[in-house]
Amino acid sequence: MIILFYLSSGLFLGWSLGANDAANIFGTAVGTKMIRFKTAAITASIFVILGAVIQGAGANNTLGQLGSISTLAAAFTVALSAALTVYWMTRLKLPVSTSQSIVGAIIGWNFYTNNPTDLHTLTKIVTTWISGPILGGISAVLLFMLVKRISKKTKLHLLYRDSFIRYGLLLVGAFGAYSLGANNIANVMGVFTGAVDLPVIDLGFIQFDSTQQLFFIGGIAIAIGIFTYSRHVMATVGNALMPLTSEAAIVVVLSQALVLFIFSSQGLSDAFQSIGLPAIPLVPVSSSQIIIGSIIGIGLYKGGKEIKYNILGSISLGWVATPLIAGILAFFMLFFVNNVFKQDVGGDRVLIASPEIIVIDSIDSTEYLLLKEFQDTSALQQTDTIYTSVLQQLSEEKHSPEKNYSLFFKIVIIVLLITILVLLYYLWNRHQKFRLLQLQIKSAEHKYLLKIENLENSIKDKIHHHDDLGKELKFRQNEMVTMAISIIHKNEFLNDLKREVAKIKAGAKDYDTRLELNKLSLMITQDLSIDRDREKFQMHICEQNSNFIHRMSEAFPSMTGNEKRLAVLLRLNLSSKEIASILNISPKSVEMNRYRLRKKLKVEPKVGLNDFIREF
Amino acid sequence: MSLLYKNVKQLVFDIDEFIDTVEQGVLVFKEGVTNYINGDKASFADKIERISRLEAVADKLQRKIDDEFYRHSILPQNAGDIESMIDKIDEIIDIAKDNLYQFDDELPYIPNELTNDFIRLTDTSTEAALSLFPAVRTFFREPIKVKEMLSKVYFYEKEADKISRNIKRRLFHEMKDLELSQKMHLRYFALHIETVSDKAECLADTLSILALKMSI
Numbered sequence: 119m120i121i122l123f124y125l126s127s128g129l130f131l132g133w134s135l136g137a138n139d140a141a142n143i144f145g146t147a148v149g150t151k152m153i154r155f156k157t158a159a160i161t162a163s164i165f166v167i168l169g170a171v172i173q174g175a176g177a178n179n180t181l182g183q184l185g186s187i188s189t190l191a192a193a194f195t196v197a198l199s200a201a202l203t204v205y206w207m208t209r210l211k212l213p214v215s216t217s218q219s220i221v222g223a224i225i226g227w228n229f230y231t232n233n234p235t236d237l238h239t240l241t242k243i244v245t246t247w248i249s250g251p252i253l254g255g256i257s258a259v260l261l262f263m264l265v266k267r268i269s270k271k272t273k274l275h276l277l278y279r280d281s282f283i284r285y286g287l288l289l290v291g292a293f294g295a296y297s298l299g300a301n302n303i304a305n306v307m308g309v310f311t312g313a314v315d316l317p318v319i320d321l322g323f324i325q326f327d328s329t330q331q332l333f334f335i336g337g338i339a340i341a342i343g344i345f346t347y348s349r350h351v352m353a354t355v356g357n358a359l360m361p362l363t364s365e366a367a368i369v370v371v372l373s374q375a376l377v378l379f380i381f382s383s384q385g386l387s388d389a390f391q392s393i394g395l396p397a398i399p400l401v402p403v404s405s406s407q408i409i410i411g412s413i414i415g416i417g418l419y420k421g422g423k424e425i426k427y428n429i430l431g432s433i434s435l436g437w438v439a440t441p442l443i444a445g446i447l448a449f450f451m452l453f454f455v456n457n458v459f460k461q462d463v464g465g466d467r468v469l470i471a472s473p474e475i476i477v478i479d480s481i482d483s484t485e486y487l488l489l490k491e492f493q494d495t496s497a498l499q500q501t502d503t504i505y506t507s508v509l510q511q512l513s514e515e516k517h518s519p520e521k522n523y524s525l526f527f528k529i530v531i532i533v534l535l536i537t538i539l540v541l542l543y544y545l546w547n548r549h550q551k552f553r554l555l556q557l558q559i560k561s562a563e564h565k566y567l568l569k570i571e572n573l574e575n576s577i578k579d580k581i582h583h584h585d586d587l588g589k590e591l592k593f594r595q596n597e598m599v600t601m602a603i604s605i606i607h608k609n610e611f612l613n614d615l616k617r618e619v620a621k622i623k624a625g626a627k628d629y630d631t632r633l634e635l636n637k638l639s640l641m642i643t644q645d646l647s648i649d650r651d652r653e654k655f656q657m658h659i660c661e662q663n664s665n666f667i668h669r670m671s672e673a674f675p676s677m678t679g680n681e682k683r684l685a686v687l688l689r690l691n692l693s694s695k696e697i698a699s700i701l702n703i704s705p706k707s708v709e710m711n712r713y714r715l716r717k718k719l720k721v722e723p724k725v726g727l728n729d730f731i732r733e734f
Numbered sequence: 735m736s737l738l739y740k741n742v743k744q745l746v747f748d749i750d751e752f753i754d755t756v757e758q759g760v761l762v763f764k765e766g767v768t769n770y771i772n773g774d775k776a777s778f779a780d781k782i783e784r785i786s787r788l789e790a791v792a793d794k795l796q797r798k799i800d801d802e803f804y805r806h807s808i809l810p811q812n813a814g815d816i817e818s819m820i821d822k823i824d825e826i827i828d829i830a831k832d833n834l835y836q837f838d839d840e841l842p843y844i845p846n847e848l849t850n851d852f853i854r855l856t857d858t859s860t861e862a863a864l865s866l867f868p869a870v871r872t873f874f875r876e877p878i879k880v881k882e883m884l885s886k887v888y889f890y891e892k893e894a895d896k897i898s899r900n901i902k903r904r905l906f907h908e909m910k911d912l913e914l915s916q917k918m919h920l921r922y923f924a925l926h927i928e929t930v931s932d933k934a935e936c937l938a939d940t941l942s943i944l945a946l947k948m949s950i
Binding site: 150151152270273274275276277278280281363364 | 742745746749807808809810811873874875876877878948
């Protein structure tokens with residue numbers, strides 16, 4: 119169990135690698151929707167594991183030469199500091215390299231334990247950091263030219279080409295994933311290979327040594343990283359530096375895969391040596407660096423206009439910062455682990471800080487003898503008996519392969535179970551979230567539909583109400599107009615009658631007749647001036663238009679009663695002549711009153727008074 | 735989206751059939767207008783029926799192609815442009831059909847003096863569209879060569895413009911015997927025929943930009 123705990127930091131680093139570097143391989147293909155994420159993730163996971171198990175040993179040896187971490191606690195700490203660096207930089211969306219991170223962390227361990235750093239190995243590694251992208255760029259340009267030439271010569275239909283590109287992206291992606299696993303698994307599990315020794319698994323036709331088993335576990339961690347987090351990174355990779363076409367994406371991934379393969383293939387290196395060429399250094403290189411080198415290569419081939427050079431700055435900063443941060447973090451974490459948790463971190467730091475508390479899991483007989491030489495003898499004497507029995511137990515355990523074998527299998531099963539559980543939880547969680555989202559969408563849809571229905575009903579009601587009101591208003595208006603017209607007719611009739619009476623009176627010679635006619639004329643005049651119908655009508659229109667009169671009074675407080683009455687009559691769209699008849703004044707007076715009203719209401723010359731009043 | 739897309743061959747066949755259908759539609763339009771001008775009513779009726787059938791086939795194929803493009807996420811970076819191009823190709827047969835129907839519905843009177851001009855206008859306008867189809871076919875195989883194939887389209891479109899303008903000028907300047915309504919009627923028919931070449935020009939513009947995008 120304790121091994122599993124220590125491996126967790128490496129698994130975390132593997133997860134980070136999967137989350138980050140898988141995007142380099144399938145980012146463009148998924149981003150441009152040429153390949154589904156699920157297809158990409160499954161392919162990448164399978165081939166990463168295959169690459170790690172089959173071809174991961176070469177680069178691992180070089181990393182071991184840089185710093186051979188011999189204790190589990192140190193391996194755990196170094197991997198954790200590298201993983202934290204990668205995770206943090208991934209969160210900041212900075213292209214980050216696990217290779218540089220782990221190298222930085224190992225150098226941090228070397229510093230802390232006073233272990234000399236093998237400069238030759240370091241130079242070899244750093245050289246590949248530079249040569250990797252350059253090689254990537256060159257191979258990308260060559261491949262790009264080749265693809266262009268083939269594309270021109272074949273004259274394929276666009277749809278066939280699209281189909282071939284999909285297959286190409288998948289195949290190249292698989293190769294890229296294989297090479298990534300082969301080259302970068304050393305970053306994930308390399309630090310543990312010196313500290314963990316697992317028995318060989320013999321399946322009859324194939325054998326898996328301790329390193330391969332560790333790489334298998336690391337490969338699973340990478341696969342989990344691909345499934346759980348790489349989707350987010352895929353969205354940003356590819357177009358961040360330069361927009362890539364699908365053909366360019368194939369070229370870039372193939373170029374990356376080739377470079378990673380070259381730097382991890384023992385067979386190729388041996389083949390080089392057999393024909394008299396120098397051996398290829400088998401070094402874990404940064405896949406991100408090679409991708410960027412390849413993209414820049416293509417960009418320069420195309421004229422260099424499309425490259426977003428400002429992103430290069432932040433990427434370069436990440437490259438420098440990654441090993442530095444990882445190294446410093448590793449140094450301080452080792453100090454913490456060594457002095458606070460009293461764990462053996464290897465090198466000169468073995469148990470110097472705490473002679474009384476010793477971790478029995480990690481101690482072996484050689485270390486114990488060394489301790490005996492350096493520590494206070496009296497202190498040791500007290501615990502001597504305990505150590506002897508513990509060492510006997512350890513020795514027995516060490517020499518019992520069946521026990522170790524079963525222990526390893528237990529660990530693998532536990533790891534797998536945890537992985538499956540995590541995956542199941544993740545899938546269940548996603549499903550739940552999806553269901554919840556669907557429910558929310560349905561509920562929102564239902565709410566909106568109800569709301570729309572209510573609004574429609576309300577609009578219908580309003581329209582209906584408005585129609586009713588309109589009808590009523592029209593009816594009232596018609597009523598008033600009819601009333602006004604009847605008054606007008608009556609007044610006109612009375613005026614005619616008055617004129618006729620005057621005519622008869624002028625012709626009449628009899629005094630009594632003239633007197634009677636005078637009386638009649640007076641009655642008509644009185645009726646005209648004191649017209650009950652008119653009064654009733656005026657009261658009626660004032661009542662009907664009370665709101666309008668109120669609004670008018672508020673807006674124009676200086677309006678007189680007559681003016682308000684005139685405004686109401688104008689609102690009924692009556693002509694000046696008709697108004698004159700209703701008000702028993704001459705049409706000229708009505709015109710004058712209209713003029714005054716217009717001035718009082720400050721109506722613009724372009725606007726008609728009737729329109730102004732109707733829209734008021 | 736399906737990566738293992740097995741029906742590419744069928745889709746290529748559908749696209750080719752679609753282009754062929756539209757091309758046939760344009761040819762039928764050309765023949766139909768000539769039949770109308772020559773007073774060959776039986777042939778004209780046959781052309782009306784044929785163009786209607788061809789237009790329906792083109793619509794069906796267009797919907798199928800659109801559907802396949804979306805369902806299988808084919809050419810995801812250029813799908814929108816290609817669908818818009820296919821839409822514009824379909825517009826040509828739509829316009830041709832509408833125009834032929836207008837002849838059938840409105841029965842424009844074409845005086846003898848103008849028959850040759852109208853036939854020439856129809857020939858030139860349809861020639862612009864017919865010159866476009868080889869370019870469309872080439873676009874799917876060799877986008878880089880499309881641009882050089884479009885010069886004919888632009889040439890015929892300009893010629894059609896000239897002929898159409900000439901017809902309008904003659905109508906309003908020389909044909910005193912015609913009623914104004916007849917002049918206006920014929921003017922619109924010249925315009926209708928001309929729209930075929932206008933649509934072809936519009937498609938040629940789209941095609942040249944798209945070809946440039948694809949060949950980068």
